[in-house]
Amino acid sequence: MSLQWIIPLMAWFIPFSLFFAAITNERRASWGVARGVTLLGFVLAVLLGLGLSLDWLTLDKEARWTLASEASAIILGLVTFIGFINVGFSRSYMSGNSEDEKRYLRWLLVTLGSVAIVIATNHMLILVLGWLAITLSLHRLLIFYPNRPRAVLAAYKKFIFAKFAEVCLLSAVLILHYVHDTWFISEIYQQVKASESLNSWEQLAALLLALAALVKCAQLPLHGWLIQVVEAPTPVSALLHAGIINLGGYLLIVFAPLIVMSDIAQWMLLVVGGITTVLAALVMMTRASVKVRLAWSTMSQMGLLMVECGLGLFELALLHLIAHSCYKAYAFLNSGSEVESSISRRLSQAEAPRKSDWLIAGTFSLSLVGGMVWLFDATPPYSPWLLFAIALTLLVAERRGRLSVTGMSEMVWLSAFLLIVYSLQKSGLGLVIDNQQTSVGWPGDLWISLLLLLLMTGYLLLRYHHNLPWMMKVRRVFYAGFYLDELVTRLNLRVYPTRLPIRFKPKKLQIPKEELYQ
Template sequence: MHWNELLPTFLLSLVPIILAMGALASARRPRQRAWRTAQVTTLSGLLLSTLLLALGLSGVLPTVTGWWQTAPLQLIMLLLANFIAFVVVRYSATYLQGEPREQRFVALAQGVFAAVSVAVLSDHLLVFLVAWLTIGLAMHQLLMFYPDRPRAALAAHKKFLFARSAELCVLAAFLLLYLHHDSARISVITSAYAAPGGALSASEQAAACLLALAALIKCAQLPLHGWLIQVVEAPTPVSAALHGGVINLGGYLLLLFSPLLLQSTPAQALILVVAGLGSVLAALIMTTRISIKVRLAWSTSAQMGLMLVEIALGLVELALLHLLAHSCYKAYVFLSSGEAVQQDLQRRQAPGRRPTPAQWLSAGLMSGALVAGLGAFVHYVSDSSAFDVVSPWVLMTLALTVLLAERRGPLGAGAGAGFLGLAALVVLAYFGLKSLFAVLLPTLEHTAPLWADLWVSTLFVLLFAGYCLQRHGLHHRWVQTLNLYCYAGFYLDEWVTRNTLKFWPHPLPSRIRAKRLHAASHGGSL
């Protein structure tokens, strides 16, 4: 192999190697030196990932080199993972100062992101699976950072079982694909589905459904979502790493195998039904929560469901944009969650006014006209397929309707033109970014079926109706009852937890014992 072929392989391998060596070094060094080592390794990984993305976009890197893939999807995900790693480590150096297990955290955090780097770059089924398993096992240790907390132990136990179930699904899917294609190269397998061909075989359909099921489990979709809500017992940096990076791997799995998924109607239907309903319910449940970290956890479940729906509709460029924006946003809001009290007080000082029916109607008409006008303009100046799928624009119209209607309160009086301009900017930014990411990803010849588009559009309308009822209709008794069920999460997690513990019992730490010891020590000192 010539040196110009070895160099890209070496540079790509260097990213996970640096993080892995940093993890080993941090585990053996004193506390201060361990944090400095972690900051150096994560910064090195971030800079190297940036360089690799620049080389990849300029066409210098081959698409596949060694066991690594260097397409824009892989390099963007590599940069995202290392950016989240750098931010989390920098924040944790202060946040976890003085914690007895902080040295364990800094080593495990680097190990997690080293495995994530391997997973997003891998071009081999076995390497991907081993990295996926390593991520799950290392995250389990991070979630048990406070092993004496019963809720944390219960959440980690449920996640451990669900993660192993997802890995078994991936293993079975990979085995079926390997037997069908006689190759373990991911690039070879996905290229076979780049163009629509004949009907998929039974083994290919089964593999697509197994991959879809694995992604649903990994992305904490209802009803297997409870662990994601309860892991807020872990330190805030662990939540930021989980919600900002690790949980996105389910979406990345479907993005990676989207050429296969989009040719399997059963797999698409599975995602559209489960993730579609789950995202709507999770979004409505989120609005009933008070704790900022719990609200963010429910938001993650809803956003992951929406991202999976986008992939199932064939909007892979929109899903990648969604993944990047969600990762950076969730990492930021978790790490700044301490400011939530002040933000809530500011919001309470300027309450909005309930929009009148006329204001709702005018906001809906303006939003619809804005989106329709942009659609006509885009069709006139380009051959863009942005409007081939209607459901995203239904969601955009409904979101703009809420924005324009609810901003007509005391603070928004007389500012209609400004908010209308903001709404137009949002629509243009959406179209522009979607078009940009479409250039970065390979073109897939796929058109969402009409039933899928109508189903997702109906879900968005139901979400809009549920939001309006929760926000402005709580004076109705039946809405109060619905809100009560939303607050309870429709008791889905209780049912799953009860059956999970029946299937695999797990002893949980008891704080009662600690309280008794504390009381006994006080009694003995008297």
């Protein structure tokens, strides 16, 4: 007896159970039901992933409507895990007003269910409908406090940009159906992978998919809404940064063969994603607000995710997506205590690394990473290894931190441990998804390497030379985000005007005149 019927049953149970749980919030917020449904969804996703990885289950024609690839099962488990944590945190965070609790939990579950549909489906039209549902339900969460002008403006811009991305996605889907005469992602995946080149229609579809992913991931200059949605409740920010914004990367992963065979799509990802990675990371260093810093960090991480897909490193992109989701969920939900620790770090005196520290750290890191590349005969691109070497250099050189001092021997063992763990995780996910050979070659690798060196240079200047007169002017420009969001917002409101809520000024204290002359 075939067990293939279990795949669609388990996968589709997850989103529909979330929708059912949303309906149960008519009288009161059913937090227990929500926790149980998300936990059950996580367990089912794990079992589904294990079955596929151990070849107990296969994605054949009997389950053609479900899961585009084995990577989809991993992402489905990630989303349900984030949802389970988010619901548990939201229960205490939103407690107080029963009407607000019902409204919040209803739209939270609908949003989670819509995300689960996007990941669980192998049908392109259902994928598009799921993305539309995410936009509509997430919009209700972003304007949960409708009297906050910044929150409404951010949600409005997000809604407009999301519509543009969805038009690009729908156009790409219709083109792919016209060319390949199928609605199923896995079949298009196999057909494109078996072909030697793309025709003009497929090139256009790849470009539209890359554009949709860039807009969805809030890449420059359409990034301002991501910074301003911190006005929404903290668990909404955690859900957005840890789960929803990563869907742009997921879209590129499931259409991987199409992306790597289109030069224009790859270079768009490398140029826009690479520039966003560097600039957003440097802007983050100038900000004081914890949640705003995390938002700029998300932009930078998503830019790096776009770069990894542009270089064909899809196993690394999948690892990055999982790690970023878990980290950002923790960071946002723990942002309250992060304020205290951030203040402690700023008040503590840090010892700036000496020239000898930089020389030792750079030599050690390049030798360690270079030795790993030579030992395992790693193939291009090499820019991700350069990024790892830069990170190790900063880690070792700045070992005399603000709150603690770490010996060089301990840093050697820590660096070796991190490199081994990174290699094992990357190799493990390589069993689920393969890297793809791209056509950008060494020029694309060189472009990203130059950007990474620029990132390190900017970091050193902003960190250790920010008191120089010319650097103070540069820092001011970075703090303003190069004024890109102001330009985009003005253009957006001119093309699509809207009316923002006006906060009434608090009443002024009225003091009788006779009391002033006593």
